[in-house]
Amino acid sequence: MAHWLMKSEPGSYGWPDLVRDGSAEWDGVRNAAARLHLKAMRPGDEAFFYHSGDQRSVVGIMRIVRAAAPDPKDGDWVSVAVEPLRPLAPPVTLKAIKAEPRLAGLEMLRQSRLSVSPIREEEWRAILQLAETAP
């Protein structure tokens, strides 16, 4: 099972919206590198839900429930279907991520504008640990 990180502006679609909806089509991605990552996703993969903008935190974990299919709004692009698994309480802030040496190689730090990025196994565990040990 692979792990991912997916960003959204909470003002446009946030974790609470996903929890309310029960599932969502993760569409609107218009970046070639992000599209490659979407296409690599398999049902059962897990992804962090990251709030960009003011919050700048990983706020929850979701599960990929359907592989990539043509984006309903534009068939040149793709979307996957996701479901919320559980919130990260407390959220893991970008600040905490940057302060953790084990996360120095994180793709989302290297390319801050990339909205869908892969997360290595060790990195996934390190972020979960940050959530558990946060004050």
Add this chain to the structure above:
DNA sequence: GCCAACGTTGGC
């Protein structure tokens, strides 16, 4: 509000 990073567009 500004700026860095990066993608896209259009002129040549």
Add this chain to the structure above:
DNA sequence: GCCAACGTTGGC
């Protein structure tokens, strides 16, 4: 095919 200009994203 190159590159300058411009637009967007996201962090500070």
